[in-house]
Amino acid sequence: MSVISTLVGEARERHRPKPPERYYKDALFELEAKGELIVQRVPDNYAEVETRSGRIKKIPLDRYWHHKSCGQCGHIPGYPTSVLWLMNQLGVDYIDPRNQTSCTGWNYYASATSNPVAQAAVAVRNFAAAYETGYFPLIHCGTSYGHYKEVREQIIEHADLREKLKRVMDRLGKPIVMPEEIVHYSEWLHVARHEVAKRQVRDFSEITITVHPACHYHKIVPDDAIYDRDILGGERTAVVTGLASALGAQVGDYSTWHDCCGFGFRHILVSRDFTRSFSTIRKIERMKEEVDPDLVLAHDTGCVTTLDKSQFAAKAHGHNVDIAVMADAQFAALAMGAHPYLIAQLHWHAVDQRPTLRKMGIDPEKAWAEFEDQADRIRGGEIQHLTWEDC
Amino acid sequence: MREVAVRNGLQSAKNALKSYSRVIYKVMSTGTQVSPDMLQPDFFPDWGPDVVRTSENLEVWRRAIPTETLHTLELAWDVAEKTRVELFLIWKLTGNLDMIEAIDESSFLILEEIMEEMLDEHGFDFDEQQTII
Numbered sequence: 225m226s227v228i229s230t231l232v233g234e235a236r237e238r239h240r241p242k243p244p245e246r247y248y249k250d251a252l253f254e255l256e257a258k259g260e261l262i263v264q265r266v267p268d269n270y271a272e273v274e275t276r277s278g279r280i281k282k283i284p285l286d287r288y289w290h291h292k293s294c295g296q297c298g299h300i301p302g303y304p305t306s307v308l309w310l311m312n313q314l315g316v317d318y319i320d321p322r323n324q325t326s327c328t329g330w331n332y333y334a335s336a337t338s339n340p341v342a343q344a345a346v347a348v349r350n351f352a353a354a355y356e357t358g359y360f361p362l363i364h365c366g367t368s369y370g371h372y373k374e375v376r377e378q379i380i381e382h383a384d385l386r387e388k389l390k391r392v393m394d395r396l397g398k399p400i401v402m403p404e405e406i407v408h409y410s411e412w413l414h415v416a417r418h419e420v421a422k423r424q425v426r427d428f429s430e431i432t433i434t435v436h437p438a439c440h441y442h443k444i445v446p447d448d449a450i451y452d453r454d455i456l457g458g459e460r461t462a463v464v465t466g467l468a469s470a471l472g473a474q475v476g477d478y479s480t481w482h483d484c485c486g487f488g489f490r491h492i493l494v495s496r497d498f499t500r501s502f503s504t505i506r507k508i509e510r511m512k513e514e515v516d517p518d519l520v521l522a523h524d525t526g527c528v529t530t531l532d533k534s535q536f537a538a539k540a541h542g543h544n545v546d547i548a549v550m551a552d553a554q555f556a557a558l559a560m561g562a563h564p565y566l567i568a569q570l571h572w573h574a575v576d577q578r579p580t581l582r583k584m585g586i587d588p589e590k591a592w593a594e595f596e597d598q599a600d601r602i603r604g605g606e607i608q609h610l611t612w613e614d615c
Numbered sequence: 616m617r618e619v620a621v622r623n624g625l626q627s628a629k630n631a632l633k634s635y636s637r638v639i640y641k642v643m644s645t646g647t648q649v650s651p652d653m654l655q656p657d658f659f660p661d662w663g664p665d666v667v668r669t670s671e672n673l674e675v676w677r678r679a680i681p682t683e684t685l686h687t688l689e690l691a692w693d694v695a696e697k698t699r700v701e702l703f704l705i706w707k708l709t710g711n712l713d714m715i716e717a718i719d720e721s722s723f724l725i726l727e728e729i730m731e732e733m734l735d736e737h738g739f740d741f742d743e744q745q746t747i748i
Contacts (some may be wrong), residue, residue, distance in 0.1 A: 275660050292684070294648040294683040298691035305682045320684050322695040325646035326701050335635055336617035336628075337718060341748050342709035349701055388748040392708050395747070396701050493635065496661065569680060574663040599672075599679050609678035 234242060243277035243447055248274045251380040252402055260386055261348075261379070264355045271415040273450045276442075276461075279356040281450065283415045284362075290356040293324045293365030295525035298549075302569025303528065304364055306557035307409050309567050312612060313560055314419055318362075323353040325357040325406040329371030334490035340378055340385060345392045347375045350391075351401040362409050366524030367489070369408045370444035376402055377445065392411075410523035410552055414463045417470040417556075424471060425561040426584050433555075434517045434547075436507065436531060438524035439484050444527065462521050464499055464552045471559045476515030478507055486534065487526035503530050504538035508545045518580045520549045533574045548580040553587055558584060565595035566615040617657040624717030636722045639715065644729050646702045647691035651677055700737045710746040 238589070256263045266282040271366050288311070296303040311318050328346050332338040354361040363369040378385055379402065393400055413420070442449040442461040452462035454468070460481070468475050484493070486503030508531065511517055522528045532549040539545050554568040564570050564586055570577045571592075578588040598614060601607045607614070620628040632639070637658070642648040654662070655670040669676070678684055684692040706712050706732065716723040731741040 262721065264655050294642075294650075294691040296691075297685055298647065298649040298651050299654060301677075301680050301682070305680055305685070308682055320682065320695050322684060324692075324699045325698060326642060326648050326691070328642055329647065331638060331642045331648050335639060337622045337632070337639055337714050338711055339618060339622075339709060339714070339748075342705055342711050345705045345709060346702070368663070391747050392705060393709055394698055395744075396704055398701075429730060493638065494631065500661075533662045536697050537661070557737050566679070566681070571676070572669065574665050595679065599675050602675050609683075610681045611683075612681045615681045 226251045226374045229603040238391055241277050241447070243275075243279050246265055246380075247279070248376060248380060249404060252376075252404070253537050255380070259391075259410070261402055262355065264351065264360065264401055264403045265498065266404050267360055270532050273411070273415060274452065276449055276451050277447050279447065281411075281448065282410050283407055284360050285412075285415070286315065286317050287359050287368055288362040288412070289357055289359035290320050291312040291324060291327075291350060291354070291361045291363045291365075292320075293299050293368065293369065293525045293568050294330070295529055296364055296459075300525070300528060300532075300551075300569070302572060303525070303551045306551065306553040306562065306568055307413075309557050309562055309612075309615075310420065310553060313423065314416060315410060317359075319357055319359045321353065321357070324350055327365070327368035327371050328555065330367050330489070331491075332371075334493045338367050341392065343380055344385060344389050345396075347372050347397060348379075348389065348393060349396065350400065351403060354403070355399075355600055360407070360414060362407055362411050363404055364525075365524060366408065366438035366440035369406060370440035372406050373445035373448055376406065378438055388441070408446065408463075408523070410463045410467075411443070413556060414450055414466050415554055417467045420467070420556045420560060421470045421472075426517070426586070426594060428471050428473040428559060428584065430583055431519060431580070432476050432515065432517045433468050433519045433521050434476050434511045434515050435468065435481070436485055436520055436522045436527055437461050437464065437481070438527050440523065440526070467552050467556060468521060471556065476511075477485075478511050478514040478578075480510045483507060485522070485527040485530045487500045487530040492526065495534060499530060500534040500537055503534040504543055507531065508535060508538070508547055511515055511547060512544045516548060518583055519555070520547050521552050522549065524553045533610055535575050546575060548575050548577045550577070558586070563594070563615055564588065564591050566610065571595070621718050622714055632718060636719050637717065640722050640726065643706055643711070643726050645690045646694045646699050649713075650687070650689050650691050652688045663678070679731055696733070697737070700733055700739070703734055704739070704744060706730070707741070707744045708747050710748060715747060
């Protein structure tokens, strides 16, 4: 190692953010010892990763309870379908539960028509539902992931909230449960990226991507996010970039990497013009001018939606846009040979994905005809719906 | 501050949330904040011209997804009825429903009716579930 790289490494260590004085796990275990709540332990089979401050985070490799996302399931269903398909291919045991509600966090931050006790009750009701099954919650949505970390902080710090929460949960006949780790699906995908790469059947070496990291992932309670010294110098979160690199794609950097996609928490609902302008002018145009990528990869519901569904308006005003947008899970699934419409369900996206698919070696017209064949089976009454075997 | 404004039913909060009532109704009645049937020209018209095509094919496209829990139109995924009952109890016990009454009475009346009926079916007396916080 050269003297310069040694000095740079030492400087990075000196400037590495210090972990919060109170470690949430210690606090949770203290509350558990007092009988105030139950901590659901990470299953035995897990990987260890470093967080921003160098603490170790455990990421389960198996036995997941999928905490789905409203926006993904409702409007971009190829996103969660790709996550489940990847787990099917990798032999990961999971439950896709019906006993799950939304985190309701987006509504709370957008409209304020809720309160902290209700938000905590919704969170621990979902966690109790996962605990009852013995499977570990995997949070699909970045908003839910950030929101639940804030709920965890509130439960730890506020005895009065815990007391009120207990009264509500007693009426529901459920315990207060908090998982040992709050795990985002992109963290599982990050630790599984080399397994995905081993099964890669499509060449992505000609694909240039840019990464948009979700604010709700790496800015809210930031010490939980994964960092890796070998990815982006350990100075930015490693998820998504680590996956794209492992799959052989070229990762382009751009000047507004740290900026929000424009979704905000409430802006997309109550100030959509602001969202749309920020998304296209501050993010998409910067990427286009500085990198000109084939694809933007994101890892959150709101980010994929905002970056994808804002571009048509900016295009109408003559802005330099038109970049396909996908979730990291869809990208990984395509790498492993998933069908672009039956599994990745790209017809729900707004920007034309076909040029990018062609660069991946996929014939989009042929793939769409295959999708239409299956849709015709549904239209004709031959089948009620698709199954994994049909895809 | 926004939460206080909603809780006290301020006119400014009512104005700000006027166009938002369908999302409030959706999340409080189903447990999912958005749903496939919102993808229609008169709901999310500014999500792009493709919304028309999506809404025309919605029923078939939703069934053309292999994930079993996503064969839904009014909910983002298939939420169990017992789960919705538990969510309704949370809304009632934590005073959420009272907040809606203060800010949007027409949504409140619809929600109250839905919740009362489902809680009743599951053996809960709606009026006995008083706010406890």
